[in-house]
Amino acid sequence: MMKDFNHIGVIGAGAYGTALALAARRAGRSVTLWGRDADILDEISQSRTNQRYLGDVQWPEVLTTCKALEGLVGCDAVLLVTPTQSTRSMAAAIAPVLGAGTPVVLAAKGLETGSQKRVSDVFLEEAPDLVPAVLSGPSFASDVASGLPTAVTIAADDLSLASSLCEALKGPALRPYASDDLVGVQLGGALKNVMAIAAGMVDGRALGASAKAALVTRGFAELSRLAVANGAKAETLGGLSGLGDLILTCSTPQSRNYTYGYALGQGQPPQELARPGSKLVEGAVTASVAAALARDCGVDAPITAAVAAIIEGGLDLETAIRNLMTRPLMTEIRPD
Template sequence: MSGAVARIGIIGAGAWGTALACLARQAGVDVVLWAREPEVIDAINKQHENTLFLPGIALDRGILATGDLAEAAQADILLLVCPAQALRSVGQDMAAHVGPDTPVAICAKGLERGTHKLMTEVLAEVLPQAEPMVLSGPSFAADVARGLPTAVTLAARTHDRALAVAATLAGPTFRPYIGTDLIGAQIGGAVKNVLAIACGIVEGRKLGDSARASLMTRAFAELTRFGRSFGAHAKTLAGLSGLGDLILTCSSLQSRNMSLGYAIGEGRSVDEVLGERRSVSEGVYTAGVVVELAEQRGIDMPIARAVHGIVEGRLTVQQAIEDLFNRPLKAEFEPG
């Protein structure tokens, strides 16, 4: 990227994409927000509000919503905020309209089903001309859109590339910390979604604060083991995009994944809850990928495995709890 940023394209007009559009407008650049849903496009352009995904937040009139992917893709910076499982198809559709070396920040948190690939690996296949980045961290869309203080990680291949984009998005209440660990920034965001379902189950089942604190701690141990096996840096996993995002997602029912777990803990089925939602709970789709990769790599991830069994309908919540507590006793930390 060279020169001043004049236009940012945001691909995906869910709650997070809309919140990022608010941030981008604060930087004084043109913002084009791509949405699949005609009703979302109409509401943003005419009512200046995303009434479906982010109701109650007034949007700057300079945010243009469009259903034309080519129009949104022709930008100085692109933010990919579509669901993780849709990133490949969306990237393919926009490939012809993305210029060489365009910074493309992945804001989706997940691993691709079937291929087991990281989002940057998918991006390299469908948009090889792009400059890959990852924007991740503890950030609820409503908080960001309302201007509440938030800090995240922006990872790129070099600090200079990350800094150029971070400077555009940064504002009085939004602080991107830059880094170069693209793998770690992705692993934290993907795996915490699975583990947040478990924390939601604990809350919905009313198992107590002690159980939730214990689960969060052991969940972080699983996330760390998984990330290190991919070459993620320990400091990244213990930072905003790892531990920070895990804490947030496991502590509030604003989280789609925790609220899903809460409903499961109360006795509702996964299909019933998902059938009521327009937004995506990424942890449901990532759980199987995480468990399969963990098994291939010999990584012990009992909490993720329990979540996968529950969402697949192979385990009841009570069976999962019994399995976790009947595991052989062991040291809390591995030697070395």
């Protein structure tokens, strides 16, 4: 049965949180946006800009903001748009605030360090009375905030819930597609960030278009292998939250993961790119977690392993290229 979600709460007033709040408002929903930075919330309310995260993007829509999580009481559904590694603490914080059964759409694209768990599993451990869904797909925050045409996937264990959330968020420039593959949508979004770093390294080192095409293609095969081994549906990886997002993030400096990889390819050391004040790069955190997950599952993931080793400082790019190019030959399509 389709449900009506007329009042949408958004947690996180960064670039993507602000953009999704605008998308929900343009879909005709009442929206309340919460963030940690009171100054940014005031700017959003008064100037209809978010200079720190969205630059010169300005919008005509009015967004209601709140400076306490209690301002989200009564929301029909909530979008949680905070980094992967803060999911556990945020879930614990909102669990006593939101009503039991409230759907919470998770927008982070990563895996928890240490546990290797997906965001939805982490969320449920801290907020078992709430209902997780996920939103993923090829969507830069600036494009969504500017009202440029964008398509994403919204997944939930209950397909009717996913469809209702899609109906609530569809607008003149945002087209959501429903899925019941919570695992596949999350792993596609998380693992493609690692491949985007690799693609950036290829371009940063000027290895050529042929190398880039090979990397993206074999990277897609690798992330699909790992995701399916963990319960994802293969067809999900060929959709927006897998291949679509991979194409986007591997192709433009708008992607933080690509830009981070490009800097590595040009010789900047990983520790310099991780200095305090640097922007969060989800793929840089996910790489080592994904590599460990692949080892534990017995899945061959050489690109992921190479990216993780380079970021950790145990492998240089030239050696990584040589190792990948001299691996034993095999058939392109594997029986597993």
